[in-house]
Amino acid sequence: MLRETDPHIDALIEKEKQRQMNGLELIPSENLVSPAVLEAMGSVLTNKYSEGYPGKRYYGGNVFIDEIESIAIERAKKLFGVSHANVQPYSGSPANHAVCFALLNPGEKLMGMSISHGGHLTHGAAVNFSAKYYVSVPYATTQDGWLDYDLIESMAKKEKPKLIFCGATAYSRIIDFKRLSEIALSADAFLVADIAHIAGLIVGGVHPSPVGYADVTTTTTHKTLRGPRGAMILCNGNPSEPLKAAERSKENIPTLIDRAIFPGLQGGPHNHTTAGIAVALKEAATPAFAEYAKQIVRNAKALAGSLMDYGFDIVTGGTENHLMVLDLRGKNITGKEAETALDEVGITVNKNMIPFDPRKPFDPSGIRLGTPFLTTRGMKESEMKAVAEFIAKAIELRSDSAAKERIDADVRELCSNFIFYS
Ligand SMILES: *Cc1c(COP(=O)(O)O)cnc(C)c1O
Numbered sequence: 001m002l003r004e005t006d007p008h009i010d011a012l013i014e015k016e017k018q019r020q021m022n023g024l025e026l027i028p029s030e031n032l033v034s035p036a037v038l039e040a041m042g043s044v045l046t047n048k049y050s051e052g053y054p055g056k057r058y059y060g061g062n063v064f065i066d067e068i069e070s071i072a073i074e075r076a077k078k079l080f081g082v083s084h085a086n087v088q089p090y091s092g093s094p095a096n097h098a099v100c101f102a103l104l105n106p107g108e109k110l111m112g113m114s115i116s117h118g119g120h121l122t123h124g125a126a127v128n129f130s131a132k133y134y135v136s137v138p139y140a141t142t143q144d145g146w147l148d149y150d151l152i153e154s155m156a157k158k159e160k161p162k163l164i165f166c167g168a169t170a171y172s173r174i175i176d177f178k179r180l181s182e183i184a185l186s187a188d189a190f191l192v193a194d195i196a197h198i199a200g201l202i203v204g205g206v207h208p209s210p211v212g213y214a215d216v217t218t219t220t221t222h223k224t225l226r227g228p229r230g231a232m233i234l235c236n237g238n239p240s241e242p243l244k245a246a247e248r249s250k251e252n253i254p255t256l257i258d259r260a261i262f263p264g265l266q267g268g269p270h271n272h273t274t275a276g277i278a279v280a281l282k283e284a285a286t287p288a289f290a291e292y293a294k295q296i297v298r299n300a301k302a303l304a305g306s307l308m309d310y311g312f313d314i315v316t317g318g319t320e321n322h323l324m325v326l327d328l329r330g331k332n333i334t335g336k337e338a339e340t341a342l343d344e345v346g347i348t349v350n351k352n353m354i355p356f357d358p359r360k361p362f363d364p365s366g367i368r369l370g371t372p373f374l375t376t377r378g379m380k381e382s383e384m385k386a387v388a389e390f391i392a393k394a395i396e397l398r399s400d401s402a403a404k405e406r407i408d409a410d411v412r413e414l415c416s417n418f419i420f421y422s
């Protein structure tokens with residue numbers, strides 16, 4: 001039908017599908033959703049308005065929407081072990097915005113991992129709302145790129161932030177949520193764990209959970225969790241209506257979060273996304289998903305190991321999760337040049353800052369690689385070895401067009417052996 005109505009868009013969707021199928025997708029925040037999730041996303045649920053929450057809507061006709069959202073909420077609560085879940089944030093950034101809106105007054109102070117060291121824009125980057133409406137005091141990593149808990153502790157004592165963000169977008173090591181909770185507690189700050197990247201690893205038992213340590217946990221649903229583009233905010237406690245006192249206390253967090261999402265920042269929820277989240281959460285609760293999460297990490301370790309054999313430097317010297325940041329300075333190529341060289345042979349990565357990067361964000365010294373997408377396609381350690389070889393050759397032989405053609409063909413050949421919406 002789309003082909004008749006809008007052949008232009010239809011053809012572009014098909015081209016993008018071919019691109020995803022024939023290339024190596026190594027962007028660590030991307031994944032390949034199941035046909036079931038895709039079907040829920042493309043459903044009539046997008047037609048419906050349902051401002052409010054299950055049982056408390058501002059529109060009629062929400063009997064089935066209520067059921068769908070309640071199922072998503074129940075599955076999220078069970079999977080992450082929390083007593084309250086909001087599944088309506090439009091994406092990860094609005095979820096973090098909502099948490100700040102819920103817990104801080106404008107002008108109050110927050111601390112988060114510096115974006116140039118692996119943190120996310122919404123954790124207090126200068127150009128973002130989180131530094132424009134609040135006072136942001138970012139924390140750096142160690143020189144080697146590890147989270148520096150002693151530094152975070154001393155900064156928290158000195159700066160007295162109201163809120164501390166932890167969680168990252170380019171960090172390859174296990175995060176010590178317990179230590180961070182002790183730091184937040186001693187500074188009398190809310191601890192917000194943003195597990196956007198590692199939610200699927202947590203569910204699969206290959207990364208510790210922040211639940212029980214963080215006051216609030218935010219996550220996207222479309223990265224390692226392998227659901228539709230969306231987000232959730234998780235916490236403990238129960239909403240009370242009306243609030244006993246409108247203060248920003250820990251007891252009030254569930255109510256403050258719900259009110260920040262609606263009516264604070266958003267209007268009608270994206271019900272087709274909510275259904276997709278519900279489906280993804282059902283999938284994530286299976287033993288097969290736990291095995292998937294384990295394989296993601298095994299693949300990342302294999303890829304990192306092989307790349308180091310080819311002489312690449314990896315920030316922190318390796319990985320314990322699904323991603324790694326390559327420091328390309330020893331290879332005499334910038335992150336931007338490497339991104340382009342790899343693109344030309346069908347390998348998709350993104351340029352990335354390394355900690356204390358001497359270069360600028362638009363052409364930094366590193367690239368970021370991750371294994372969730374390829375793991376979903378069924379690739380294992382032996383394929384990671386091949387991927388590392390392609391990367392090494394594509395970078396080394398970037399000005400040799402015959403070599404590039406050969407690598408491109410090899411990439412296609414490898415990809416053709418793995419599943420993609422058969
Ligand atoms: C991806 C990411 C987000 C933002 O998610 P969007 O859906 O892109 O808005 C927030 N926090 C972290 C740590 C992320 O990695």
